[in-house]
Amino acid sequence: MKTKPIIAICLTLITALLMGCGKSYKEQNAERHAAAAKAKADEKAAFKIAVMPTIDCLPLYLMKDSSLYDSTKVDIRLKNFTADMDIDTALVGGSVQAAATELVRTFELRRTHHIPMRAVAVTPLQWTLVGDKKNNITSLKALGNHNVAMTRYSATDWLTARARKKAKTDDVIFSVQINDVTLRLQMLLNDEMDAAWLPEPQATAALAKGNVTLASSADEGRNFGLIVYREDNGKDADKREAQLQEVKTAYNHAVDLINSRGLKYYSALIKKYMGVDDKTIARLPKITFTHTDGPSRADMLAAEKIRFQKHTPRVKIE
Numbered sequence: 525m526k527t528k529p530i531i532a533i534c535l536t537l538i539t540a541l542l543m544g545c546g547k548s549y550k551e552q553n554a555e556r557h558a559a560a561a562k563a564k565a566d567e568k569a570a571f572k573i574a575v576m577p578t579i580d581c582l583p584l585y586l587m588k589d590s591s592l593y594d595s596t597k598v599d600i601r602l603k604n605f606t607a608d609m610d611i612d613t614a615l616v617g618g619s620v621q622a623a624a625t626e627l628v629r630t631f632e633l634r635r636t637h638h639i640p641m642r643a644v645a646v647t648p649l650q651w652t653l654v655g656d657k658k659n660n661i662t663s664l665k666a667l668g669n670h671n672v673a674m675t676r677y678s679a680t681d682w683l684t685a686r687a688r689k690k691a692k693t694d695d696v697i698f699s700v701q702i703n704d705v706t707l708r709l710q711m712l713l714n715d716e717m718d719a720a721w722l723p724e725p726q727a728t729a730a731l732a733k734g735n736v737t738l739a740s741s742a743d744e745g746r747n748f749g750l751i752v753y754r755e756d757n758g759k760d761a762d763k764r765e766a767q768l769q770e771v772k773t774a775y776n777h778a779v780d781l782i783n784s785r786g787l788k789y790y791s792a793l794i795k796k797y798m799g800v801d802d803k804t805i806a807r808l809p810k811i812t813f814t815h816t817d818g819p820s821r822a823d824m825l826a827a828e829k830i831r832f833q834k835h836t837p838r839v840k841i842e
Contacts, residue, residue, distance in 0.1 A: 570599040571767040573751075574611040574623035576705065577604070577798045579724040579787070580647035580749050581624045583778035583813055585797050586790065593774035598767040600774070604797075607703035608675055615639055615754055621764060622771070624649075627748040627819055627827040628679040640755035643818040644772060648811050649749025651680055652727035653687060653739040655719045656712055662736045668695025670718035673702040673711060677832050679741065679748045680721040687739050706799070724811070725794065729804045746823050751775075751816075772816045779813040787811060 547555075575581040587593060588602050603620055605611050608629060614620045616637050626649060633639050653672070655661030661670060664687055672687070674680040681699070688697050700717065702708040709726040711717040713733060721741075722730055731737065741748070756764040782790065791805045819827075 566599065567601070570601045571622070571764070571771060572601045572603050572620040573771070574603045574605055574614050574620045574625075575797075576608070576611070576624055576723075577606060578624075578649065578705065578726070579794070579798070579808070579811060580649035581797075582782060582787070582790065582793065583775050584624065584751075585793055586782065587771075587774040587778040589793060590778070592777045593770050598770040600771060606706050608678060608705075609703045615641070615752070618754060620754070621756070621767070622751060622753045624749075624751050626679050627750050627823060628682060628830055629677065630750060630752055631827050631830070632677045632832070640757065641752040642755055643750050644753045644768070645751040645775060645816040646747055646814055646819050647749035647751060648747075648813060649723055651683060651721040651723055651741040652731075652737055653683070653719055653721050654712060654727055654730045655736040655738045656715055656717065657735050658715050659718050661718045661738070664691040664738050665693050667691055667697045667719060667738070668693035669698075671698045671700045673700050673708045673717045673720035675703050676701050679827075681832065682830050683721060683739070683741055683744070686744065690739070725798050725800045725804055725808055728807050728809070729800050732804055732807055746826055747819065748823065748827060750819060776815045779815055782813055 573584060575584050584602060588600055593600060603614065605614070608625060611620075611623050611625055612629065612633060615623055615625075615633065616639055622644065624647065627643075630641055630643070634641065655663075655666065659670070661667060667687070668691065672684050674684045676699075684697070684699050691697060702711060702717070702720070705723065705726055708717070708720045709722060709730060712720045712722075712730055712735065719738060720730070753768055787794070787808050787810075788805060791802060794800065794805055795802075
């Protein structure tokens with residue numbers, strides 16, 4: 525008859541014991557705050573690199589995914605963007621230590637925001653002006669009274685001006701600012717844009733759909749692709765420099781691997797970060813990457829001469 529009260533007492537004691545062993549709300553809250561503070565500190569200390577979903581960033585993706593660096597010396601974190609202007613914002617605000625960008629934008633940022641930057645690597649970034657075949661844009665002259673997707677105050681802005689000059693048409697060629705490279709490709713494929721400046725692999729993806737090459741930045745004989753380091757002149761300057769050296773060593777290792785094995789060997793990596801299919805990857809042109817180094821004097825002089833009129837996306841060609 526006394527069994528039920530005994531069982532009830534035992535259950536009460538067990539429950540009390542379990543509650544006593546558990547952490548209080550105050551303790552759990554303190555742990556959450558401590559974990560958030562550590563994550564914030566780790567993020568701040570990490571070496572953050574802004575990247576785009578483009579082939580020129582492949583060595584950066586490879587060195588991160590394959591851990592081609594000593595993680596005890598540097599915590600490399602890639603920050604993914606789809607628009608160069610968003611990378612500009614990250615550089616200006618200092619939320620990244622380095623970024624994949626291009627020389628024309630670098631000079632423009634220096635002029636307008638006085639950001640201290642140093643070139644650490646030249647990349648094989650090039651752009652192809654792809655015309656929409658369905659809209660009958662099969663030559664530069666056909667661009668008259670049609671739209672070209674580009675980004676203002678950039679190499680593609682300058683390239684659009686060059687295309688206008690070569691088109692030899694009295695009709696206006698309209699520059700339309702589409703900063704997001706994935707959106708730019710999609711608008712072209714949806715016949716919402718007559719032509720677009722596209723990097724790789726987006727250019728090859730567009731051409732695989734039957735669209736037409738109108739011009740190439742390679743025709744200008746310039747290498748404007750660049751990885752820049754945002755100079756740190758504060759108390760962490762020495763630490764950041766040491767991290768940069770680790771990044772450069774890992775980057776050079778990644779470059780050697782890609783050059784020896786070829787792009788197709790890294791198809792999975794390209795699909796993962798650039799969102800293209802096997803058919804596009806199979807059609808990619810041969811691309812060679814180079815070790816960390818600064819741009820040539822000729823490329824620097826050419827980029828520095830480019831000046832933009834702020835009230836219009838057109839540029840002066842000197």
